[in-house]
Structures are given as structure tokens and as C-alpha cells.
Amino acid sequence: MTPLSDTDSTETERGGGHVDESVAADARSKSRPTMRHVATLAGVGVKTVSRVINGEPNVSAATIERVLKAARSLDYEPDLHAGNLRRADGRTRTLGLLVGSVDNPFAGAVHRAVEDAALARGVAVFASSLDDDPEREQAAVSAFLRRRVDGLILTTVSENQAYLAPELRRGTPVVFVDRQPAGVTSDSVVSDNTAGAALATRHLIEQGHRRLAYLGDRHDIRTAQERRRGFLDELGRAGIATGDAPLIEGLHDEETSRRATLALFDGENPPTAIFGAQNLVTIGVIRALRELGRQLDTALVGFDDVPLGDLLEPGVTVVAQDPHAIGRIAAERVFARLDGDDSPAERTIVPTRLLQRGSGELLPRVDAR
Amino acid sequence: MTPLSDTDSTETERGGGHVDESVAADARSKSRPTMRHVATLAGVGVKTVSRVINGEPNVSAATIERVLKAARSLDYEPDLHAGNLRRADGRTRTLGLLVGSVDNPFAGAVHRAVEDAALARGVAVFASSLDDDPEREQAAVSAFLRRRVDGLILTTVSENQAYLAPELRRGTPVVFVDRQPAGVTSDSVVSDNTAGAALATRHLIEQGHRRLAYLGDRHDIRTAQERRRGFLDELGRAGIATGDAPLIEGLHDEETSRRATLALFDGENPPTAIFGAQNLVTIGVIRALRELGRQLDTALVGFDDVPLGDLLEPGVTVVAQDPHAIGRIAAERVFARLDGDDSPAERTIVPTRLLQRGSGELLPRVDAR
DNA sequence: CCTAACGCTGACATCGTTGTCAATTGGGCA
DNA sequence: TGCCCAATTGACAACGATGTCAGCGTTAGG
Numbered sequence: 001m002t003p004l005s006d007t008d009s010t011e012t013e014r015g016g017g018h019v020d021e022s023v024a025a026d027a028r029s030k031s032r033p034t035m036r037h038v039a040t041l042a043g044v045g046v047k048t049v050s051r052v053i054n055g056e057p058n059v060s061a062a063t064i065e066r067v068l069k070a071a072r073s074l075d076y077e078p079d080l081h082a083g084n085l086r087r088a089d090g091r092t093r094t095l096g097l098l099v100g101s102v103d104n105p106f107a108g109a110v111h112r113a114v115e116d117a118a119l120a121r122g123v124a125v126f127a128s129s130l131d132d133d134p135e136r137e138q139a140a141v142s143a144f145l146r147r148r149v150d151g152l153i154l155t156t157v158s159e160n161q162a163y164l165a166p167e168l169r170r171g172t173p174v175v176f177v178d179r180q181p182a183g184v185t186s187d188s189v190v191s192d193n194t195a196g197a198a199l200a201t202r203h204l205i206e207q208g209h210r211r212l213a214y215l216g217d218r219h220d221i222r223t224a225q226e227r228r229r230g231f232l233d234e235l236g237r238a239g240i241a242t243g244d245a246p247l248i249e250g251l252h253d254e255e256t257s258r259r260a261t262l263a264l265f266d267g268e269n270p271p272t273a274i275f276g277a278q279n280l281v282t283i284g285v286i287r288a289l290r291e292l293g294r295q296l297d298t299a300l301v302g303f304d305d306v307p308l309g310d311l312l313e314p315g316v317t318v319v320a321q322d323p324h325a326i327g328r329i330a331a332e333r334v335f336a337r338l339d340g341d342d343s344p345a346e347r348t349i350v351p352t353r354l355l356q357r358g359s360g361e362l363l364p365r366v367d368a369r
Numbered sequence: 370m371t372p373l374s375d376t377d378s379t380e381t382e383r384g385g386g387h388v389d390e391s392v393a394a395d396a397r398s399k400s401r402p403t404m405r406h407v408a409t410l411a412g413v414g415v416k417t418v419s420r421v422i423n424g425e426p427n428v429s430a431a432t433i434e435r436v437l438k439a440a441r442s443l444d445y446e447p448d449l450h451a452g453n454l455r456r457a458d459g460r461t462r463t464l465g466l467l468v469g470s471v472d473n474p475f476a477g478a479v480h481r482a483v484e485d486a487a488l489a490r491g492v493a494v495f496a497s498s499l500d501d502d503p504e505r506e507q508a509a510v511s512a513f514l515r516r517r518v519d520g521l522i523l524t525t526v527s528e529n530q531a532y533l534a535p536e537l538r539r540g541t542p543v544v545f546v547d548r549q550p551a552g553v554t555s556d557s558v559v560s561d562n563t564a565g566a567a568l569a570t571r572h573l574i575e576q577g578h579r580r581l582a583y584l585g586d587r588h589d590i591r592t593a594q595e596r597r598r599g600f601l602d603e604l605g606r607a608g609i610a611t612g613d614a615p616l617i618e619g620l621h622d623e624e625t626s627r628r629a630t631l632a633l634f635d636g637e638n639p640p641t642a643i644f645g646a647q648n649l650v651t652i653g654v655i656r657a658l659r660e661l662g663r664q665l666d667t668a669l670v671g672f673d674d675v676p677l678g679d680l681l682e683p684g685v686t687v688v689a690q691d692p693h694a695i696g697r698i699a700a701e702r703v704f705a706r707l708d709g710d711d712s713p714a715e716r717t718i719v720p721t722r723l724l725q726r727g728s729g730e731l732l733p734r735v736d737a738r
Numbered sequence: 739c740c741t742a743a744c745g746c747t748g749a750c751a752t753c754g755t756t757g758t759c760a761a762t763t764g765g766g767c768a
Numbered sequence: 769t770g771c772c773c774a775a776t777t778g779a780c781a782a783c784g785a786t787g788t789c790a791g792c793g794t795t796a797g798g
Contacts, residue, residue, distance in 0.1 A: 045748040075535035081450035082784035103477035166444035307676035414778035451754035
């Protein structure tokens with residue numbers, strides 16, 4: 001109530017000292033200072049404070065000085081969102097990032113790259129975890145949009161992303177990472193899943209393996225489908241009957257993968273080589289092979305790198321993705337779109353690399369065939 | 370310009386069909402729908418839309434229906450920040466999290482725990498990386514505050530956090546994680562660094578080691594100081610001359626740590642046991658020991674767990690922190706403060722656990738004493 | 739000396755939403 | 769029938785900032 005009396009800025013003329021005091025008291029109080037507080041303390045209009053805070057021209061050096069001093073003394077921080085409401089460009093300088101899980105190393109690297117690109121432009125990043133839950137996906141996107149992010153970088157899992165169509169029409173840049181969108185057209189940045197999986201599979205076949213098993217994520221995840229296809233295609237090219245190859249899907253963490261691997265070796269005629277189609281799956285396989293004492297006797301290639309994979313015994317051979325590049329490119333596309341690039345949606349495919357570290361170079365057991 | 374004519378809501382009376390059409394056209398256009406658009410389309414006042422969107426009582430079922438239908442057809446998402454400007458509680462339902470680096474596994478686990486707690490309350494999380502750079506710390510905090518986050522969870526590195534005093538006075542909850550604040554009083558959640566380091570050191574001494582080396586982070590980081598103290602205290606308790614023990618500080622990533630370890634073994638009378646005071650440091654040590662072929666010949670205990678540490682050969686013995694608990698407790702404290710808890714600032718110490726996996730149980734080489 | 743131009747400044751409307759408050763409606767009860 | 773009360777609804781101001789614009793004083797040019 002009382003602070004509102006400051007509105008009468010003519011008071012500044014008479015007894016400036018008195019006003020200063022009450023403003024200073026405000027600074028000590030629990031209320032957050034606004035531009036009006038700064039303006040009153042500096043003895044200028046709010047618009048002038050706005051000009052100084054935003055570095056606009058046509059303010060005298062002396063006034064700038066007074067305003068900055070007042071702002072500092074009140075510990076003033078401008079309210080970005082209030083400004084945004086009125087500002088012409090309507091930018092919140094905020095970005096929404098949705099990844100598999102913020103504590104997955106792949107996601108961490110993507111996140112870090114996005115953050116680096118964003119920081120350079122003074123943009124803050126909201127990060128959320130998807131947990132492969134379609135409801136979570138939509139809730140996260142909605143939470144981002146309500147906060148009026150300037151752009152979205154999304155890993156998705158729901159059937160299709162048609163719900164984003166209106167937002168895309170409004171011009172909000174959306175870049176899909178790791179997984180491609182369905183039902184809408186927009187930029188995406190993905191690894192070459194099919195080729196990478198084929199590369200891994202070919203590598204195993206080249207070591208002489210004929211009994212290969214595929215262990216992968218949920219079949220309704222498009223990325224998983226592509227990796228599976230790469231695996232099967234390559235078997236086909238090598239003339240290996242794909243019907244025989246154990247295909248185990250629906251794995252989503254170390255534990256389910258570990259159990260599936262144990263079960264695999266519990267059956268008859270276990271594989272001599274395994275393709276782990278995702279980092280957590282690969283780790284689960286490694287654990288199981290250790291338990292069975294077969295880590296030097298069963299070949300393994302993983303898709304996506306595994307932390308400290310080079311220090312294990314044997315080293316884990318993987319088809320490594322480049323999550324840092326994926327994040328960087330995704331962020332660059334968002335910013336390019338924000339800067340007005342309206343070229344057609346583009347799909348950027350980031351190449352994968354085979355890292356031979358030992359586990360993928362193991363030869364088939366002699367007893368097997 | 371034309372959209373502004375909607376303001377005249379009396380138009381709804383005459384030719385409702387015409388208005389509907391123009392609103393529908395708006396939906397297809399690039400402009401983002403506001404409550405006024407929804408209100409016009411539904412034929413009600415904006416305040417009624419506000420009531421429906423916020424689930425306030427005293428709206429007839431029929432009206433609710435009409436408003437929701439209009440909102441859906443326009444793909445309306447409320448502007449949280451505009452609402453916030455006016456809303457009494459002034460909450461943005463947003464939180465700022467500052468961690469060492471979002472791609473560090475420790476930080477990832479903290480982040481995930483914070484996110485889980487926040488999600489349950491409909492709160493979104495800004496995440497930033499500190500990179501042990503004091504300027505970055507302050508820039509990140511300022512970015513958070515300009516966006517009016519409801520609370521802060523911070524890992525800090527600057528000399529002191531006195532710059533936060535005005536914000537704390539205004540009642541913004543701030544919880545420090547991993548490192549304690551200096552110059553201000555506020556909640557903090559940390560591991561028991563001194564005790565954990567002492568535990569690690571004692572364990573090595575119990576295996577008979579007398580020549581122990583400490584490899585750690587920058588000495589100006591308080592957490593690093595505490596771990597160093599725990600190490601030295603324990604040497605003292607065991608009657609080992611602390612002056613002789615190699616103390617290598619200023620390490621901040623795998624590479625610097627690896628080189629420091631190599632140098633250590635290049636000198637004369639290398640240690641028989643090493644304490645790696647941080648996860649990246651520990652990894653660097655492991656790499657160096659591998660290169661030297663001394664991984665089975667030099668004991669190692671790390672502070673903070675290492676990914677797949679149990680799968681290495683030898684397994685990496687560590688004093689594990691509980692980053693998930695740290696994040697969860699920190700988030701809970703923020704929310705408790707927001708809910709009005711004004712008890713004195715509290716320091717929560719999360720216990721550490723010694724995980725014996727092999728590397729810490731190696732005995733001293735016979736040639737060394 | 740007059741006028742135009744420029745630099746500097748603040749009053750005011752406005753952004754999208756919610757708090758306040760008053761107006762309207764309909765139903766129940768005397 | 770008449771009155772009161774509760775439920776429903778919308779007009780309006782306000783939140784903290786910026787865009788627009790007009791007004792001031794000074795200086796330069798004719």
C-alpha cells in the first residue's frame with residue numbers, strides 16, 4: 001500500500017531526501033525492487049531506467065551513472081518476463097530440452113553441447129527427462145510452451161508428434177534429436193542408426209560369427225527399429241538365416257538387459273556374438289557375461305559408447321555416436337531458425353564410428369559350429 | 370490491427386458466426402492465441418476463461434465445456450509468466466540448478482533427483498554448468514534471478530556468496546549442494562568430505578600402506594580442502610609423516626590427473642597407494658596406472674563413484690557419495706522453504722560409503738619398505 | 739534572429755493474465 | 769407475489785516492463 005504512493009513522482013521535486021530514504025528502506029525490506037524503485041531513487045522516469053538497463057542510446061553519461069548506482073544499491077535485477085510481454089521480438093531467451101534422462105551419459109553430452117551454444121547467446125536451458133513415457137513427453141512440451149521458450153530440442157517417444165503442428169505453424173523452432181519425428185515435418189539431428197547397426201553387425205560377421213543375437217530397446221521406438229533393421233539387413237547380406245537369430249526387444253535398462261542375457265545363455269545353442277543396441281543394454285550384457293564368466297568367449301559390440309569402455313577387460317567395442325555434435329548441431333539449427341532461416345526442414349545425420357577395443361574382435365568359440 | 374477489433378466483445382451478440390470465423394482464421398495464422406481469443410470464440414469474458422483454465426469454482430458446466438472446446442480448437446497454452454505478473458503468490462514454478470557440469474555423472478544424478486522432486490510439483494528446472502568458473506557462477510545466478518525462479522540449488526566456486534545476501538533477504542530459497550557457502554547463511558546439502566576422505570585413507574593404511582599420495586582438485590575449492598584435510602588427518606593419526614606424502618592439487622580433469630600420475634611414478638620412490646579425491650581425477654589415475662602396467666601393483670581408492678567402477682580390473686574401490694540423495698534432499702528443502710518453513714538454515718550431511726572392489730585392497734609392493 | 743534538427747527525457751498505452759468488485763440471473767422461502 | 773441469497777459472469781485495474789510519441793532545451797544553419 002504505502003509503496004504505491006511512490007507513483008506520484010512529482011514528489012521527487014520536493015524533499016528528494018525523504019524519498020531516497022523510503023526507497024532505501026524498501027531495498028532492505030522483503031519486496032523485490034522494480035524499475036520504479038530504481039527510477040525514484042535515481043530521480044528519473046522509468047523509461048530512462050529501461051533505456052539504461054537495456055543499453056539504449058540517447059541517455060546522458062551523468063544519468064546513466066545515477067541509474068546504475070541506484071540499480072546496484074537496490075540489487076535490482078530486471079524481470080525478463082515482464083519485459084518480454086511488451087518487447088517486440090517476444091523472445092524469452094529460453095530453450096526447452098527434452099532428453100531420455102538427464103543422468104544418461106549420452107543425454108548429458110547432448111545437454112552440455114546445447115548449453116554451450118545457448119550460453120554464448122545468453123539463452124537459458126530448461127532440461128527434462130523423457131523416460132520413454134509418451135505422457136511425460138507431452139507434459140514436458142506443454143510445460144515448456146507455457147513458459148514461452150523460444151525453441152525446443154526434443155527426444156520423443158509418443159506415436160507421433162502431430163500435436164506440435166500448431167506450434168510449428170506459429171514459427172517456434174523445433175529440432176528433434178536422436179529420434180525422428182512422425183506426423184510433422186521439422187529439423188532433426190540423428191545418428192545413422194541403420195548404417196551404424198549394420199557396421200557393428202558386419203564387424204562381428206567378419207570375425208567369423210554366424211550365431212548373432214540382437215538385444216535392443218522397445219520396438220515402438222523408431223531408433224530401435226532402425227538399429228534392428230540394420231542388424232537384420234546385414235545378416236541377410238551375409239546369407240545368415242535371420243529367423244534363427246535371437247531378437248530380444250523391450251529392454252530399457254541394465255537390469256532387464258542383464259536378465260535377458262542370462263536367459264539367452266540358459267537356453268540351448270547360445271550366440272557367439274551379441275549386438276547391444278543401446279548403452280544401458282550393452283552394460284547389462286557385460287554384467288551378465290561377467291557373471292557367466294563368458295566375457296572373453298562371447299563377442300560383443302554395443303551401439304553408443306559406454307563410460308570407461310576402453311578400460312574394461314576386454315575393452316568394449318562400440319559403434320560410437322557423437323552426442324556432443326548432435327547437441328551442438330541441434331542448438332545451431334534452433335538459433336538459425338530464430339535468426340530467420342526458413343529453408344525446408346533438414347535431417348542431419350551424424351556419422352557413427354566403430355571403436356575396436358577388444359570385445360568385438362573375439363573369435364567364435366570352436367565348439368560352436 | 371484487425372485482431373484488435375475483437376476487443377469490442379459486444380460484437381459477439383451480432384453475427385456470432387462472423388466472429389468465429391475470424392478467430393478461427395487467427396488460429397491458423399502465425400499469431401499465438403491469448404485468452405481473449407479463446408474468450409471471443411467461446412462467447413464469454415476473459416475472466417471466465419481464466420477461471421476455467423485455472424480450475425476455479427463457480428463456473429457452470431456448460432460454460433466450462435464451451436471454453437475448453439474453444440481453447441482446444443485454438444491450441445491455446447496459457448502464458449505462465451503473464452499470469453505470474455499478476456498472480457498473488459508470484460510463483461513461476463521454476464527452479465534454477467547449477468552443477469559442476471551437466472555431463473558429469475555426479476551432476477547428472479543430482480539433476481535427475483531434483484527433476485523428479487520438481488516434476489511432482491509441476492516445477493520446471495533450469496540447469497547450468499559451473500565449470501568451476503566464478504564468473505559463470507554469478508552469470509548463471511543472475512540469469513536465473515532475471516527469470517524469477519522460485520528457488521536456487523547451487524554448486525558454487527567463487528570465494529564467497531555474499532552477493533546472494535539481498536536475494537536471501539527477500540526470501541528466495543537457496544540450497545547449496547556439494548559445496549558449502551561462504552559469506553552467507555543458507556541451507557546446504559553436502560557429503561561428509563573429511564570423514565569420507567579419512568575413511569578412504571584409513572582403509573589404505575590398514576592394508577599396510579605407508580607411502581600414500583593425494584591427488585585432488587583445486588585447493589581453493591572448499592570441498593577439495595576438506596578431503597585433503599581428511600587425508601592428512603588420517604595420516605597423522607597413523608603416525609605417518611605428512612611432510613613426505615606427495616600432495617598434488619589443481620587437477621580438474623582426466624588428462625591433468627593422468628599426467629600428474631605419470632609424473633609421480635617418474636620420480637623416485639613412488640607411492641604404493643593413491644587417493645583420488647574426485648571422480649575425474651580417479652579416472653585419470655586409473656588410465657595412468659594402466660599405461661604403466663601398475664594397476665595391480667598400486668592401491669587406489671577414489672572419492673565419488675566412477676561409472677562401471679565395479680567392472681574394471683581390478684574393481685575400483687571408492688568412497689561413494691549419494692548424489693541422488695543430495696539432489697532429492699536439496700529439492701525437498703527448497704520446497705519446504707517455499708511452503709513456509711522458516712527454521713534456521715540447516716546443513717545436511719549425507720554419509721559416504723566405502724565400496725571395496727579390489728583396487729583399494731591391494732597390498733604394498735614388497736620392494737617398497 | 740528565426741527555424742530546424744538533434745539529444746535527452748518522461749507520460750502513457752500496452753503486453754497477457756489475475757484480483758476485485760459489482761451486476762445479473764434464478765431459485766427458494768415467507 | 770415479493771424478497772433474499774447464492775451462483776455465475778464480466779468490466780476494470782494492476783502486475784513490471786517496453787514502444788510510441790510529444791515536449792523540452794541546445795545548437796547549427798540560413
